[in-house]
Amino acid sequence: MSITVLKPGLLSSFQDLGRKGYQHLGVPVGGAMDSRAHRLANLLAGNPQDEATLEITLSGPTLRFDSPACIAIAGAALSPTVNGKPVPNNRPLVIRQGDVLAFGARTAGLRAYVAWHGGIDLPVLLSSRSTYLRGGFGGYKGRALRANDVLRLRSPLDGPDLDALARELWNIKIYLPAPLGLAPRSAVRAMPGAHTSLFKDKSVDDFFSSEYRISPQSERMGYRLEGNTLELKSNAQLLSEATSFGSVQVPPDGKPIVLMADRQTTGGYAKIAHIASVDLPAIAQCMPGDALGFMPVELQEAQALDMQREEAFEQLCQALAPVRRLLQGD
Amino acid sequence: MPRVNDAVPQGWTVVPQGDRALLLVFGDGIAVEVGRRCAAAAAALRQAAIPGVTDVVPAFNSVAVHYQPRPSCSGAAFRQLADEIESVLACTLDARQAPAAGRQIEIPVCYGGQFGPDLDEVAAHCKLDAADVIRLHSGQSAYVFMLGFAPGAPYIGVHDKRLAIGRRPTPRTAVPAGSVAIANLQTMIYPNVSPGGWHIIGATPSILFDPAKTPSTLLAPGDTVRFVPVSSDEYLVLKQEQEREQA
Numbered sequence: 001m002s003i004t005v006l007k008p009g010l011l012s013s014f015q016d017l018g019r020k021g022y023q024h025l026g027v028p029v030g031g032a033m034d035s036r037a038h039r040l041a042n043l044l045a046g047n048p049q050d051e052a053t054l055e056i057t058l059s060g061p062t063l064r065f066d067s068p069a070c071i072a073i074a075g076a077a078l079s080p081t082v083n084g085k086p087v088p089n090n091r092p093l094v095i096r097q098g099d100v101l102a103f104g105a106r107t108a109g110l111r112a113y114v115a116w117h118g119g120i121d122l123p124v125l126l127s128s129r130s131t132y133l134r135g136g137f138g139g140y141k142g143r144a145l146r147a148n149d150v151l152r153l154r155s156p157l158d159g160p161d162l163d164a165l166a167r168e169l170w171n172i173k174i175y176l177p178a179p180l181g182l183a184p185r186s187a188v189r190a191m192p193g194a195h196t197s198l199f200k201d202k203s204v205d206d207f208f209s210s211e212y213r214i215s216p217q218s219e220r221m222g223y224r225l226e227g228n229t230l231e232l233k234s235n236a237q238l239l240s241e242a243t244s245f246g247s248v249q250v251p252p253d254g255k256p257i258v259l260m261a262d263r264q265t266t267g268g269y270a271k272i273a274h275i276a277s278v279d280l281p282a283i284a285q286c287m288p289g290d291a292l293g294f295m296p297v298e299l300q301e302a303q304a305l306d307m308q309r310e311e312a313f314e315q316l317c318q319a320l321a322p323v324r325r326l327l328q329g330d
Numbered sequence: 331m332p333r334v335n336d337a338v339p340q341g342w343t344v345v346p347q348g349d350r351a352l353l354l355v356f357g358d359g360i361a362v363e364v365g366r367r368c369a370a371a372a373a374a375l376r377q378a379a380i381p382g383v384t385d386v387v388p389a390f391n392s393v394a395v396h397y398q399p400r401p402s403c404s405g406a407a408f409r410q411l412a413d414e415i416e417s418v419l420a421c422t423l424d425a426r427q428a429p430a431a432g433r434q435i436e437i438p439v440c441y442g443g444q445f446g447p448d449l450d451e452v453a454a455h456c457k458l459d460a461a462d463v464i465r466l467h468s469g470q471s472a473y474v475f476m477l478g479f480a481p482g483a484p485y486i487g488v489h490d491k492r493l494a495i496g497r498r499p500t501p502r503t504a505v506p507a508g509s510v511a512i513a514n515l516q517t518m519i520y521p522n523v524s525p526g527g528w529h530i531i532g533a534t535p536s537i538l539f540d541p542a543k544t545p546s547t548l549l550a551p552g553d554t555v556r557f558v559p560v561s562s563d564e565y566l567v568l569k570q571e572q573e574r575e576q577a
Contacts, residue, residue: 023385023396024372025547026477026539125541135481135522137541194345194353239360240478240485242387242394244351266389266478274348302349303399303407 001156002066003120005149009061009103013131014052014122014139015113015261022126023242023265030130030138033220033261033284034111037075039313040180041115043320044072044092046327049313052122052129052139053113058287060103060112061145068157069095070117070169070327076109076285090176092117092323094157094166109182109285117327118155133220134262159329172322177312179305182282189276189297189305190248195238198270199250203230207248207256207272208294215255216288220262223283225292229254230272240268246275246283248294258283276302278309342371342419344412350397352408354415357391360488360515364391365475369432369552374422380414388551389476390485432474432552437519437534439468439510439557440565445533448498452512452529455495463531466490468557472517474549480521482539482547486555487516501527508533510557517557532557535569537576 015038018031032038032055039049054061060078073080073089080087081102087093089112095101103112122129122139131139140149159165196204212227230250243249247259249269258275259267260283275283276297286292342356354371357364365388372388375395385396395415399407441464442449453460467489475485489512497513502525505511509520511528518528521538538548549555560568 020384022481022546023387023394024477024551025481025545026479026483027481027541027546029385126546135541191346191348193347194355239358239390239392240476241353241389241392242347242351242396242478244348244394244396246348264479265387266476271347277349299346299349299408300406306349306399307407 001153003069003151003153004064004066005061005145005147005151006064006100007062007102008145008147008149009056010059011057012061012145013055013133013143014120015055015130016052016128017050018130018261019126019128019132019138026265027126028132028135028262028265029245030132030220030262031128032113034075034113034281036180036182036281036309037111037285038113038115040074040090040176040316041072041113043313043317044074044090044174044323045070045115045117046092046320046324047115047117047119049317051115051119053115054120054145056103056112056114058106058110062100062102063151065095065097065099065101067153068097068162069153070157070165071095071101072115073112074115075112077107078109078112079104079107080112091174092169092327094162094169096162110287111284116153117157118153121152121154132262157327165326168326169323172326175319177315179309179312180316182285185279185282187293187295188279188283189302190246190273190294191276191297191299191302193247193271193274195270196272198232199272200231200233203228204272206230208296210293212256212292212294214286214288214290214292218288220260222260222263223258223286225256225258230256232270238268238270240266243267243271244274246277246280247271248273248275260284276305278302278305344415346408347394349399349408352395352397352412352415354393354395354419355391356393360390360475362473362488365473366552368393368475370422371419372551374418375415378414378418380411380418382411387476389478432550432554434471434554434556435549436556436558437510437536438560438564438568439532439534440560440562441467441532443562445562445565446510446531448511448529449531452493452495452531456492458492463493464559466493467512467517467531468559471554471556474551474553474555475516476551477547477549479518480524480539481541482521482549484519484538484549484555485516486518489515489517491515495529497527498529501525505530506533508535508538510534533565535565535572537572540576
């Protein structure tokens with residue numbers, strides 16, 4: 001019933017859809033940076049969408065399975081292999097006892113998600129299994145994986161005939177609805193907010209028309225951007241107020257920061273814009289050094305796009321009923 | 331320094347904050363009465379349990395409502411939620427009922443010395459004795475406007491104007507857990523070791539955040555706090571008690 005971490009990878013931590021309902025206590029939401037890929041991995045492994053998955057970053061871990069399991073990998077293309085043989089993203093995969101899952105070269109994206117059917121045995125803290133790395137709690141011992149960690153499956157993969165199961169899973173046709181993919185975009189969509197008019201007109205123009213580069217100082221808390229600096233009309237200090245996933249805040253140095261999954265719940269810097277939720281996964285898959293541009297979008301359109309993605313998840317969830325039937329044996 | 335505003339404006343404005351949150355704004359300065367309205371609005375909205383709302387986050391002069399747009403209100407999710415919020419708040423806030431008072435909580439603080447390395451500097455800046463700073467800080471109860479910055483970290487105020495001081499020009503990279511620090515007529519207590527730019531005048535043995543406990547934070551927005559000066563011996567005894575309890 002266990003999995004041994006042979007190599008931890010660059011930064012591998014368990015994440016789910018985050019801690020909802022505790023922001024008024026200052027507890028960051030956290031959760032998967034690319035919630036789209038996280039949910040895909042779960043659905044493909046026959047799980048509910050909020051089961052914890054392993055978020056792996058750039059260079060993946062090497063894991064030895066000491067018992068059989070069904071997994072699915074989604075998100076970044078990090079050349080996954082089982083016993084040295086390439087395996088695809090976006091498919092349920094049957095893993096035998098003794099198999100070794102490893103990752104190789106990155107060909108696209110930054111973060112991939114590994115879901116285990118039935119989930120990994122992790123404590124639920126504040127309604128979530130997400131790891132809050134900065135706070136040192138949640139997930140696996142409140143930290144990223146290390147070599148020799150042992151993960152336990154919550155429920156073993158029952159059924160004696162793994163070959164038959166693998167064959168039957170392989171025969172299920174899986175089509176990913178288009179809104180669940182990441183179409184390449186020249187610019188990320190963002191909405192102006194209550195503070196936008198506090199910035200100089202030129203700064204607002206610069207933000208929406210010039211190119212930014214993701215700084216090496218970018219992590220789960222936020223992405224720092226290098227490019228034209230942004231200035232306020234006057235340097236009146238603002239009162240701290242709540243932040244959102246995708247708020248673009250601008251500290252006094254004028255360099256924008258896109259707030260990501262582990263952002264602080266509140267902040268006192270002016271926010272020039274808020275990224276459309278539908279485009280957050282694209283940012284989460286960007287590497288330091290990548291170029292990023294922004295274009296304005298209306299709130300209504302952003303919400304319609306968000307809704308389209310939700311409907312596509314609904315469709316996929318229904319289409320994957322045969323996978324769940326096979327894995328749950330009913 | 332943010333303006334301290336004694337006027338309590340009636341009403342509020344609603345502005346979208348991206349596609350999954352909106353912000354209710356109740357005023358434009360730091361005033362306990364505005365803070366109380368925010369806390370009361372947040373409590374009413376949490377109690378109303380509007381479908382799709384995931385978090386309600388009060389701050390000094392605003393309340394953020396984080397939500398998941400529902401397929402049923404395609405295209406008008408923001409407007410629909412704003413209307414639902416208006417009707418919840420119309421019954422609670424316009425009735426002019428005294429908002430439910432938060433809890434009264436005493437927080438032991440050992441001031442100065444190794445626990446409050448900036449106490450003398452603050453005293454000098456404010457042209458006071460260290461003892462006056464302690465007396466003014468602990469002499470009157472103060473209001474918990476919001477939690478933010480870190481899990482369980484409170485913004486407490488508004489303190490006596492004689493304690494006016496801004497932030498430190500250069501923040502510390504590591505402030506010890508339990509540090510009680512002031513800036514802009516407010517107190518911040520650092521729940522865990524973290525960077526911090528406020529002036530540290532003391533430390534509390536109280537545990538501000540424990541994710542394994544319910545509730546996980548010592549304080550909540552809307553509480554009233556009284557700082558109680560303790561000696562370093564008392565601090566150590568209290569600290570040991572807390573740690574035994576946590577173990």
